[in-house]
Amino acid sequence: MTLLIKNGEIITADQRYKADLLVEGETIAQIGENLSAPDGAEVIDASGKYVFPGFIDPHVHVHLPFMGTFAKDTHATASQAALIGGTTTYIEMLAPAGNEDLMDAWHLWSGMAEGHSACDYSFHLGVTAWNDATEGYLRELVAGGMTSFKVFLAYKGAFGIEDAALFRTLTLAKELGVVVTAHCENAELVAQLQARLLAEGKTGPEWHEPSRPEQVEAEGTAHFATFLEMTGAEGYVVHLSNAKALKAALDARARGVNIHIESVIPHFLLDKTFAERPGVEGAKHVMSPPLRDRSNQAALWAALDRGEIDTVATDHCPFDVEQKRMGDGNFTRIPNGIPAIEDRVNLLYTYGVSRGGLTLHRFVDAASTRTAKIFGLYPKKGEIAVGSDADLVIYDPAYRGKISAATSHVNNDYSGFEGFDIDGRPSVVTVRGQVAVRDGGFVGDPARGQLLRRTPHGGHG
Secondary structure (H helix, E strand, O other): OEEEEEEEEEEOOOOEEEEEEEEEOOEEEEEEOOOOOOOOOEEEEOOOOEEEEOEEEEEEOOOOEEOOEEOOOOHHHHHHHHHHOOEEEEEEEEOOOOOOOHHHHHHHHHHHHOOOOOOEEEEEEEOOOOOOOHHHHHHHHHHOOOOEEEEEOOOOOOOOOOHHHHHHHHHHHHHHOOEEEEEOOOHHHHHHHHHHHHHOOOOOHHHHHHHOOHHHHHHHHHHHHHHHHHHOOEEEEOOOOOHHHHHHHHHHHHOOOOEEEEEEHHHHHOOHHHHOOOHHHHHOOOOOOOOOOOHHHHHHHHHHHHOOOOEEEOOEOOOOHHHHHHHOOOHHHOOOOEOOOOOHHHHHHHHHHHOOOOOHHHHHHHHHHHHHHHOOOOOOOOOOOOOOEOOEEEEEEEEEEEOOHHHOOOOOOOOOOOOOEEEEEEEEEEEOOEEEEEOOEEOOOOOOOOEOOOOOOOOOO
């Protein structure tokens, strides 16, 4: 495969210039002005468009058993939806229940993805318990290239990890040079607050947020940071949602804790009033940490602009309307999650860059490059340079449209962002040199995706 992309404006995390790109096979072979097309090359005219490195979503759930049901996407539907939205790599949270064997979970999760993903992928290894086999399993999987862990400080009795296991996980991660990602909410406080609200007859989706308020997330963030400090491990807070938790993370960073911060697109654009809608309309917007008071959004955008929030992910987790109704009469039984893998890039561009103050460079950095650096994918991913993988997004800033479940490609029957305007979308997306998307439609190889094996980076992000 040879591909020549002409007349585009290349935008990376730190550069902006007009040039042509020659792709040979799976990688970028040349960057320059007035490049000639070799015989048999496909030529794409990118006049008036941006050329971005492929975007990376570091936090998705595709296969997820949760609340007695399973997330609706397959790796086929999720990966193709991701590509249509400009995401060319995702990292899935492998989250076994606490009583499930980690190696069994690895074979299940990786087997479901193999041969079914249209884009490249990797995994964060969920450590939900610690037993005699855990350390050996983790060492084996890290040696095989799965160089990040996931811990849940919430979901007591399901995915949640106890402090002794957290300490052992972080100690091992420090030794191996592995990043530990963490869902930071105080599990005991959530359990007690949930029980109190239900006892008071407060059962609707509007009580989900009060059952896990901002202080509970801030405490969980500070708790995780303290364990990082005591072990010297490198940490990554996932889906940080509010100013109090942000302060806890930044205070830890200021005293030398090696901690990265991720926020997710719903927390930038949706607020708790969406989950306060009656019945299933509110349940559609139940996720954890919950959608917050709108006042937090300005703090998140400002921190993103300053680079204090490192990355913007999705926490993509698609449960359909019927599944959301499982929580009728008891908000604690609503499957948590909002689908967003297809919409993240367009929403971040629209409301960050086009209608906000976010620079194109910070946009690329937060949605691609910094993720690649933190999780050991750079410079093959997250960059436009000779030798990098030819994961490219030719982006049309002139496009105008609206988000709708009716036109979505995820396997779900609602959108958390129904009716949101979009300024721009990918017009062409490539996966290692092969065209996968044209003008909003998937045209690629549904089995193109490869499992990305990563190298531990010893604490350098």
